[in-house]
Amino acid sequence: MSAVAREALDAAAAREWLRGFAAAVAERSGELTDLDRPVGDSDHGVNLRRGTEAVLAALDADGAGGAGGADGTPGQVLGAAGRTLVSTVGGASGPLFGTALRRAGKALGEVPAADAAQVAAALRAALEGVVRLGEARVGDATMVDALDPAVAAFERAAQEGAPLPRAARAAAGAAAEGAASTVPLVARKGRASYLGPRSRGHLDPGARSVELLLTALADALGADALDARAGEGA
Amino acid sequence: MSAPVRLVLLSHSAAAAAGVAELAAQVAGGAQRVRAVGGTADGGLGTSADALEEACRAALDEGADVAVLVDLGSAVLTAKAWLAELEDEELARVRLVDAPFLEGAVAAAVTASTGAALAEVVAQAEVARGLRKL
Numbered sequence: 080m081s082a083v084a085r086e087a088l089d090a091a092a093a094r095e096w097l098r099g100f101a102a103a104v105a106e107r108s109g110e111l112t113d114l115d116r117p118v119g120d121s122d123h124g125v126n127l128r129r130g131t132e133a134v135l136a137a138l139d140a141d142g143a144g145g146a147g148g149a150d151g152t153p154g155q156v157l158g159a160a161g162r163t164l165v166s167t168v169g170g171a172s173g174p175l176f177g178t179a180l181r182r183a184g185k186a187l188g189e190v191p192a193a194d195a196a197q198v199a200a201a202l203r204a205a206l207e208g209v210v211r212l213g214e215a216r217v218g219d220a221t222m223v224d225a226l227d228p229a230v231a232a233f234e235r236a237a238q239e240g241a242p243l244p245r246a247a248r249a250a251a252g253a254a255a256e257g258a259a260s261t262v263p264l265v266a267r268k269g270r271a272s273y274l275g276p277r278s279r280g281h282l283d284p285g286a287r288s289v290e291l292l293l294t295a296l297a298d299a300l301g302a303d304a305l306d307a308r309a310g311e312g313a
Numbered sequence: 314m315s316a317p318v319r320l321v322l323l324s325h326s327a328a329a330a331a332g333v334a335e336l337a338a339q340v341a342g343g344a345q346r347v348r349a350v351g352g353t354a355d356g357g358l359g360t361s362a363d364a365l366e367e368a369c370r371a372a373l374d375e376g377a378d379v380a381v382l383v384d385l386g387s388a389v390l391t392a393k394a395w396l397a398e399l400e401d402e403e404l405a406r407v408r409l410v411d412a413p414f415l416e417g418a419v420a421a422a423v424t425a426s427t428g429a430a431l432a433e434v435v436a437q438a439e440v441a442r443g444l445r446k447l
Contacts (some may be wrong), residue, residue: 165394169359171387176392212393269386
């Protein structure tokens with residue numbers, strides 16, 4: 080978690096974001112798998128953790144100049160992490176979260192430090208990539224139910240001139256609400272859809288992981304530091 | 314003459330992929346046309362984008378076109394995510410087939426064994442989607 084509020088998403092912040100996401104997935108992998116038990120094949124937490132651990136290993140292994148090094152752009156860092164997730168996860172969450180990060184990385188292009196509007200565009204690209212790949216819409220009880228409102232909340236905050244960390248915190252909050260909104264829904268995608276009405280009453284594990292991803296972004300950007308400063312009236 | 318067609322069978326299970334590949338190759342008279350890709354890198358159940366890439370790349374490198382058959386949900390996503398990264402020239406030579414895994418593989422292998430082009434192999438495999446057994 081960043082102790083200072085960041086004004087831009089640079090390569091270092093992107094790496095901190097990924098490390099934070101990996102830590103959250105490691106900490107919650109049991110919970111994610113428990114969420115997956117009634118509606119899926121009980122592997123979401125294990126699979127995603129395998130992927131984020133591989134991302135961590137790649138960040139640690141790369142020297143300066145690589146995606147994990149001091150150089151590079153946030154787009155490169157996210158793109159490399161996305162490729163790692165696609166390669167290593169084994170379940171549906173690999174292609175889906177991997178595509179999200181890759182699309183976000185591609186949208187950031189060569190920019191060395193992305194401002195709120197650029198991060199908003201990257202998150203929008205991530206959402207579009209996930210929707211195109213998974214062909215899920217809001218209301219299907221998938222990760223899209225968290226990601227769609229999160230991107231909208233980020234965009235709204237950015238347009239209103241909110242600092243980057245606050246836009247990310249707004250996105251994380253919307254993702255949490257979106258994840259909770261999957262509980263009463265009947266799943267229409269993936270293995271959970273085989274259950275029909277019996278899929279009601281369960282929070283979608285992919286949506287929960289989106290919440291973790293965006294919470295990690297807000298933490299990496301120092302949203303809490305910003306809030307603490309505001310609380311002191313500084 | 315059209316390029317020869319190779320089949321890549323992507324399953325969550327190495328055993329399932331190998332079994333279907335064996336059957337398809339036997340029916341179509343030629344194991345060289347079929348590559349089985351199943352399980353994760355660490356030997357568990359799941360689909361590996363790297364293994365898919367390796368199998369498809371081997372076929373493309375020998376000048377063949379590739380029909381990819383997949384089993385369940387996340388195999389589709391793994392294949393689609395990999396295809397999305399291909400350049401246009403290669404993308405035209407790889408097709409994801411919307412067919413039942415075993416029946417589609419057999420139909421595709423038989424059609425490929427006649428020297429048919431990729432589009433015809435895919436079309437015949439997709440016919441298998443609508444075939445009734447009883």
